[in-house]
Amino acid sequence: MATVLVDGQEVELAAGERLNGIQAAARVGADVPHYCWHPGLTVVASCRMCLVETGRRDPATGEITMLPKLVPGCQTPATDGTVFVTKSEKITAARAMVEEDLLIRHPIDCPICDKAGECSLQDYHFEHGREERRADLKPFTSRRRELGDTVTLFVDRCVMCTRCVRFSREISGDAELMVVNRGAHEEIDVFPGFPLDNKMSGNVVDLCPVGALGDRDFLYKQRVWFMKSHDNVCAGCSTGCSIKVEENQDKVYRLKPRENPHVNQWWMCDEGRYGWKHVHDPSRVTLPRRVGKDGFENVEWSTLSGELDAKLSASKRIAAVLSPHLTVEEAYQLAKYVRGIDEQALLVLGPIPTEGQDETFPNGFTIRAEKCPNRRGVEEVIVGLAKALVTWDDFLGRLSDEAFDAVWVTGGYKSNWHDESVAQKLSSVPLLIVQDSFASPLWDAATYQLPSATFAERDGSYVNHADRLQSFKWAVRPPAGVTTEGQLYWRLLKSPGLYNSRAVLDELTRELLYFSAAAGGNGDCGIDLKSNRLA
Amino acid sequence: MAEFEPVLLANIHKDDSHTLRAYESFGGYAGLKKVLGSMSANDVKELVKGSGLRGRGGAGFPTGLKWTFLPKDHPGPIYFCLNADESEPGTFNNRILMEEDPHQVIEGLIISCFATAASTAYFYMRYEYPLAWKRVQAAVDECYAAGYLGKNILGSGYSLDIFLHRGAAAYICGEETGLIESLEGRRAWPRIKPPFPAVEGAFRKPTVVNNVETAACVKQIVDRGADWFRSIGVQPDPNNPRDPGSFGPKLYCLSGHVEKPGCYEAPLGITVNELIDNYGGGVWKGRKAKAAIPGGISMGLLTADEFDCPLDFAGPGKHGCLGLGTAAVVVVDETVPMVDFLHNSCQFFAHESCGQCTPCREGTSWALKMMNRIKGGKGRLKDLDLLLEIGDNIGIIPGTTICGLADGAAWPMKNAIRKFRGEFEEYIKRTNPDGYMETHPVPVLEIIGAH
């Protein structure tokens, strides 16, 4: 086994493990500052912020021989006998030099910079920079230009780490970004007529260690220190990227990718990143209503579950349409509930929205054509309970010769997901419960209209295209008037207290073999449900 | 000292020296015929190794040793890059060889390629060398026509193509990995090493990069033998086991304030004084010298008192210079203010820094801005310390940059200020009597319109 010595502490490397100096140092809790290095990009070792001292320890004598010069930690591999020193006078001086250099021409406009508060240049300056400015230059130019529809470049804030350029070459692959000019005149730019325009463009903003790249969607909307960050999973497609929902007082301001080596590495696509606007769409439906004598009338949630329960219990033949936007916990609860009334209740998989083809980028990141987060999870709930999968189209087909006393339809789609003809087919159902976030033909045809939650408001788990289950908690509270699906079903099932998605998942792992791998927690990166099947 | 009989420059003044006909009449391509007819690649490698030839491109790396770094029994392709980007200020020896005796270079190149099993050579030529371009291209064409290039050269079974590639007009294109990047069609941003080019170079294949003069020396070694080569120059220092010696003739580019500037061939180890007096006709206009660049501006500065410095690979280093570099000696006479010298040097490096590494990009730029201000009469004594601090901390030697350009930028700063500090201080005090003691940042003055 390889042993590396970092600041006098031994770090054991696992077989085949390849770490650089920055990563090895992190193992002993030593933070090596860096700009250009990013674990998802090639190493260029150009910013020189990560300079450390290195040497070798003789395995026989234990004697350590150090190199006289500094080396970039990002470029120096940790192998058996490698010695790293991350704290020394020389290193302190080198870091101060790089920080001083980077601030010579920097506009230092933190008060009006979106990155302030999460900026490496700021943070490192406080930690490693000099107390006084020695450079004899007025750095006060602050130019900006749009690189494309999503990203603005604040030219003079750039520290030339080239992360954005490498991303556009190595990850998104369109190579729109480049460096123009030479030396201290260098700038990031795009070629005239070829803007930054790819489906992953927003990632460069996350990658930028400073405020040089601004997300045009987020720009000047919120100071980062006011926001709280919540782990979540993108509902945009069946890839199911791990994300963070960042909000302040129940208003979402941005989504960011969250590192998950099994799913999205460090990235997410623009569609997912900017695909949260429906959460705060003013046209969202927020009041539960039922058909009364003179059309729709409002219902109180406090009486609603009792009323629904009574009416459903009086129904013989029930069908429940489970949307692929539901979490597995929600789908399972609703299925369990209707099957508790009608043992043979038909469980239908809601329509699976698809768009185009799967799109794979050079590094393997894939945006999937299937535009919902949880087909696999809902499918398995249905198959697990009903042993047969009934699709939406099957269901619509069966409607002509099969009569249902009650149909519960869940939606949660971002845009129109059915047309008038669907509403017509279901219009003769005596009890039609439609749970959705936007009005639609079905919504209008419903006997009960139940406003539903969006992804940022749900608790539960999705199972992505590759059978990875990821759990998350709500990030914002739903608008007044909306009760989340999970909470409503919990109440209908007469479970005690507040909806507890973990408790539902635990039950699921006991009841349905497919979910058994998720028993006992599933970590930040989720769990591969196939792992049990292999065993 | 007896006048040295030129070898590399033996034919440059002869009629039509750049043509194949003339070159063959001086015995050209006999060496190639000998190599292809009776030697193995390994024989040539050993011969060059045994000659002690060190690269003429600036770093003085032993050529034969470099060739042995190529992976053994590589299935190919192996590439050979001839570095003709020659842009070190003061340097023009490659140019003279290419313009006046291109076949000597090409013969050396073919032999070097044979020795390294390269079947493709890229002749990377400085953009600003139009005549050299024309002559080398014509010479390559002649070689194809005569069967010295192309498939199955002279029936030996060995094939080689040479592609002449026009450089991207930047100093950094001469740095070997910058050259490779540029050759591949990208910005000449030097690569991080390892991997070294010998393992992974052009188009990610093993690659040798050698200088034009190095190739010419290879041809002479094949013609005259390793012993001949070792009989010229300076033996290794017996007290330094790591000194491989400085053998062979060298093309010294002498310019600046001398009566007869030019490219002169002399044995390695000639002193600056000898070069100026025996070849350059002395300092011009009967003036006194003040300093000299020993080998291109990157190497730093020798004071006139240090002109007994032998110009071999080890000599300039003993006087605090970076090394022999390209052996381009630029003489500075007593009338030149060192402030002007350093300003010029800073201007060059700030302009040529490729901009990848923070310490080089910002250090060279800041240094120039300070020199602008000093020159403009707003200097402060503190600036000298700041300049020295930059000089002491940028480069591959302290470990803060990717390539040696930064070391080259640092040396003139360090040498000029340390060796002429009194003059700098006097200038600053005289031109900025009210402010020379100031230590706080002052707004820059764009007094000199430096880029």
Ligand SMILES: Cc1cc2nc3c(=O)[nH]c(=O)nc-3n(C[C@H](O)[C@H](O)[C@H](O)COP(=O)(O)O)c2cc1C
């Ligand atoms: C900034 C910089 C510029 C250089 N320019 C040249 C050049 O113009 N020509 C050259 O032959 N070598 C140049 N070199 C040296 C090359 O990197 C390389 O060492 C050389 O071409 C190897 O050839 P040699 O072994 O024959 O000396 C330069 C190095 C640096 C750091």
Ligand code: SF4
């Ligand atoms: S990039 Fe960082 S240091 Fe620069 S203005 Fe923005 S927050 Fe401040």
Ligand code: SF4
């Ligand atoms: S814009 Fe940001 S990511 Fe791109 S090179 Fe500049 S600092 Fe780095």
Ligand code: SF4
């Ligand atoms: S040292 Fe200077 S020239 Fe060399 S790679 Fe770094 S920035 Fe470019």
Ligand code: FES
């Ligand atoms: S992080 Fe290592 S040099 Fe930039």
